[in-house]
Amino acid sequence: MKEQNKKFESAWEETFENAEMTPDAHVWDKIELGLTRNENSGFKRRILFFKLMAAASVLFASVVGGYTVLNTTAPGDTKIDETIVLNNAKNEEEALNENDKNDGAEEVGMDGFPDQKSTPTVSQKSEIEKGSSVAEFDKKMTDIFDKESKSTDKNSSLKTERNDVEKTKEMIPVFLTQKAPERSAEEELKTTVESARNKVEFMAKSGPEKVEKLGAILDESGALLEGEMAYVPRLEYLYNDTKSYDKMRVGIGLAYGQNNPSASGDQQAAAATLGAASGAGFQSQSAVVSEEQMGSVLTAGVAVGKQVSERWILESGLNFIKRSTLVESNLAIEKSGRLEALNNDGLTSGGEQLIVTNRYEIENNYNSISVPVQAGYLLVDKKFDVILKAGVANEILLWNRVEDTSGTLDGATLKPGESSQYNTYILSGIFGWEFSYLLSDQYYIALTPQLMKSINSITKSDLNAESRPLSFTLGLRVSYSF
Amino acid sequence: MSNEKALLEGCRKNNPEAQKRLYDLFAPKMMVVAMRYSKAQQEAEDVLQEAFIKVFNQIKKFRGESSLYYWIKRVVVNTALNHQRSKLYLFPMVDVELLDESDQAFELEGHDWKDLLNMIQQLPSGCQVIFNLYAVEGFSHKEIAERLNISEGTSKSQYARAKNLLKEKIISEERKAYERAK
Numbered sequence: 325m326k327e328q329n330k331k332f333e334s335a336w337e338e339t340f341e342n343a344e345m346t347p348d349a350h351v352w353d354k355i356e357l358g359l360t361r362n363e364n365s366g367f368k369r370r371i372l373f374f375k376l377m378a379a380a381s382v383l384f385a386s387v388v389g390g391y392t393v394l395n396t397t398a399p400g401d402t403k404i405d406e407t408i409v410l411n412n413a414k415n416e417e418e419a420l421n422e423n424d425k426n427d428g429a430e431e432v433g434m435d436g437f438p439d440q441k442s443t444p445t446v447s448q449k450s451e452i453e454k455g456s457s458v459a460e461f462d463k464k465m466t467d468i469f470d471k472e473s474k475s476t477d478k479n480s481s482l483k484t485e486r487n488d489v490e491k492t493k494e495m496i497p498v499f500l501t502q503k504a505p506e507r508s509a510e511e512e513l514k515t516t517v518e519s520a521r522n523k524v525e526f527m528a529k530s531g532p533e534k535v536e537k538l539g540a541i542l543d544e545s546g547a548l549l550e551g552e553m554a555y556v557p558r559l560e561y562l563y564n565d566t567k568s569y570d571k572m573r574v575g576i577g578l579a580y581g582q583n584n585p586s587a588s589g590d591q592q593a594a595a596a597t598l599g600a601a602s603g604a605g606f607q608s609q610s611a612v613v614s615e616e617q618m619g620s621v622l623t624a625g626v627a628v629g630k631q632v633s634e635r636w637i638l639e640s641g642l643n644f645i646k647r648s649t650l651v652e653s654n655l656a657i658e659k660s661g662r663l664e665a666l667n668n669d670g671l672t673s674g675g676e677q678l679i680v681t682n683r684y685e686i687e688n689n690y691n692s693i694s695v696p697v698q699a700g701y702l703l704v705d706k707k708f709d710v711i712l713k714a715g716v717a718n719e720i721l722l723w724n725r726v727e728d729t730s731g732t733l734d735g736a737t738l739k740p741g742e743s744s745q746y747n748t749y750i751l752s753g754i755f756g757w758e759f760s761y762l763l764s765d766q767y768y769i770a771l772t773p774q775l776m777k778s779i780n781s782i783t784k785s786d787l788n789a790e791s792r793p794l795s796f797t798l799g800l801r802v803s804y805s806f
Numbered sequence: 807m808s809n810e811k812a813l814l815e816g817c818r819k820n821n822p823e824a825q826k827r828l829y830d831l832f833a834p835k836m837m838v839v840a841m842r843y844s845k846a847q848q849e850a851e852d853v854l855q856e857a858f859i860k861v862f863n864q865i866k867k868f869r870g871e872s873s874l875y876y877w878i879k880r881v882v883v884n885t886a887l888n889h890q891r892s893k894l895y896l897f898p899m900v901d902v903e904l905l906d907e908s909d910q911a912f913e914l915e916g917h918d919w920k921d922l923l924n925m926i927q928q929l930p931s932g933c934q935v936i937f938n939l940y941a942v943e944g945f946s947h948k949e950i951a952e953r954l955n956i957s958e959g960t961s962k963s964q965y966a967r968a969k970n971l972l973k974e975k976i977i978s979e980e981r982k983a984y985e986r987a988k
Contacts, residue, residue: 332969333941336922340942343919344834345841351851352829358859359825 354683375582375796379773383757390704444495451492461493571805573629573637577772579799580623585616585649587783587791613655613666616688619648621795627803629700637700637711645694645719647793651686655679656733664734667726684732689725690746690782694718696754709768711758717776719750744784751779758801766806772799810874817865825862832875833858836882838923842938843886845927857885883943887953890935917976925975933968940965 444452468486475482625643632638657664658677665686666678698715724746727735740748756774763769774797781790813831816824833854840850840857861881868877926934935954939945940961945953947961954961 336941337944339917339919339922340838340842343838343923345837346834347837347851347854348847351833351855352826354855355829355858355862356822358855359820359862362859362863 375798379757379796379798382759382773386710386757386759387703390710393704393706444492444498448492448495452496461489461496464489465493571631573627573631573768573803573805575627575629575768575770575801575803576625577627577770577799577801578622578624579772579774579797581621581795581797583619583621583647583649584794585618585791586778586794587616587649614652616791617650617652619650619687621648621797622646623694623797623799625694627696627801631702635702635705637702638698639700639713639715640695640697643694643696643717645690645692647690647692647795649688649793650729651688652683653686654681654683656681656684657736662734663732664736665726665728667736667738685729687727687729689727690721691723691725692719692721692750694720694752698754700758707762709758709760709762709770711760713758713774714753714755716779717752717754719752721746721748721750721782746782747780747784749780750782752776753779760801760803766804768801768803768805770801770803772801773797774799814865814868814870814874817862820862828861829858832878835875836878838919839879839882840886841923842926842942843883843890843935845931849889853882853886853889856889857882860885883939887935890931917979921979925972928975929968929971933964933971936961936964937968937972941969 465486468482468489472482472486623643623645625641627639627641629637629639651666653666655666656679657666658679663679663681665684694717696715696717698713700711700713702709702711704710721740721744723740724738724744725735726738738744740746754774754776756772758770758772760768760770776793776795776797778792778794781792783791813824813828817828836857837850837854840853841847844850844853857878861878864881868874926937929937936950939950939953940947947958947965950956950961951958
């Protein structure tokens with residue numbers, strides 16, 4: 325029995341070993357067309373790749389440029405002239421002298437401005453400068469008292485001498501305070517700078533001193549004279565375009581790009597299911613439905629954003645999105661004597677029939693409104709802003725339009741709902757950049773490259789195919805800030 | 807063989823002339839392979855078209871470990887199976903009762919391959935696929951079961967059913983021929 329079976333199987337194998345059958349000529353034409361299409365889609369993929377590379381290059385340049393701008397505080401080196409320092413030192417010295425006068429007055433018990441009478445006379449100064457100490461003046465006073473007590477004659481000259489000595493003694497502290505010590509030019513410079521409450525020491529050098537960071541030497545709260553401010557301007561003030569928080573920005577924008585359907589699943593099985601719905605007699609084995617190919621995406625809408633902190637922005641808006649994909653099929657719907665492009669809704673009522681026809685290209689357009697919600701981080705906040713954004717978009721499908729690109733078959737407009745093969749609600753993740761430029765006080769113009777990827781499938785789960793489109797768009801936006 | 811090598815090189819470089827020559831060389835035999843897995847000529851041509859597109863797109867991956875003919879044949883069979891998948895989904899294969907095998911001996915000699923092809927095409931879809939894979943391509947039931955995601959028992963029973971149906975068909979044709987000759 326086994327031998328018989330083996331013989332049976334070998335016989336079949338031998339029968340078909342040399343069998344040949346020439347296929348129809350149009351088969352090769354279709355193969356050629358298919359090969360050309362594949363080359364084009366490969367080309368389109370390469371174009372998309374280069375577009376993404378261009379966006380990545382712009383991104384990289386922005387990051388590098390933004391980092392450089394943020395870490396650069398002054399163009400080139402800034403030098404402070406020694407002359408200016410010395411002049412300042414002179415000003416400081418004069419100011420100090422004024423202060424010293426006041427301090428001297430306080431020490432001798434007088435408040436306010438110094439009194440003429442408390443200034444030692446020339447003779448008093450010469451007495452004190454002789455090096456006489458307080459103790460010596462006390463001894464002089466004692467001698468004079470002794471002489472006065474021994475003398476029977478109340479000599480007024482002794483009394484006068486005593487008064488002089490007493491007054492001179494009183495002037496000692498005043499003289500010592502008012503006397504400015506002799507200092508060299510270098511010591512003068514040092515003392516002046518120190519007394520101006522500056523932390524940086526200026527050394528007397530032959531050449532001007534290099535300054536690394538202006539902000540470090542010019543203390544905002546330091547007691548600097550107005551004259552000095554005029555000589556060494558604060559460069560930070562030149563970049564005084566920091567924005568205050570709590571600003572709103574409203575803009576309108578337009579974007580265009582490519583839509584990759586990222587479809588998976590068995591289209592042929594889907595066609596068989598469709599054929600089964602069509603009824604008995606439909607030859608599902610000859611049905612052809614190709615995979616969805618890349619198409620285009622167009623968005624238009626408004627965006628509203630608010631800066632909630634120094635670097636963070638919250639943004640939302642309303643967009644209209646039109647996505648398209650391309651499908652090749654040989655199925656059409658016969659409806660009231662007319663042929664309509666293949667669509668699921670076409671077989672909802674009686675009288676429609678699915679038929680096999682010549683292959684044609686179907687453009688599938690999904691039209692939806694989207695409410696994006698995203699957070700943005702200000703990488704560069706100057707006249708030229710760079711914002712990194714990420715978030716989600718809530719899309720509601722409005723209608724779906726199916727058209728024959730050759731125009732031979734009728735198109736069909738399908739509303740969302742239970743009978744539609746598409747989900748009404750689609751959640752997508754968004755990631756993008758905004759490169760904006762301040763045109764005037766409140767108007768911005770921006771370039772907005774963006775990637776959007778659907779998180780849930782746009783086709784319903786009871787079908788054999790899933791589709792989570794990936795779109796890349798490049799947009800232009802004009803905004804108003806208030 | 808050197809001719810085949812030259813063709814391969816040309817196809818790898820996407821040379822249209824080389825591609826056409828390769829197609830002309832192998833298409834007639836592959837058409838029969840596609841017909842064995844299909845119900846009608848148009849379906850077989852669709853399978854052939856799709857298979858050759860795959861061949862030209864993936865020819866760079868062909869390492870030359872087997873002959874080009876068998877490699878292309880494998881692509882055609884796989885493509886045909888993918889096309890059949892929808893039918894297999896709608897009409898899943900299950901174990902069938904093993905019919906009593908006919909004791910009558912019969913030969914395939916004297917039957918044109920076109921007649922035998924016609925008989926195969928008339929088999930139920932599941933039986934047709936398994937009969938082709940086992941009897942003509944030479945796969946084992948285990949390999950078929952793994953390939954089609956069915957049990958080995960289902961593969962065996964479906965094949966047995968196909969064989970019985972074919973045998974009955976052949977015997978019936980021979981009887982008719984005998985009656986006509988009388």
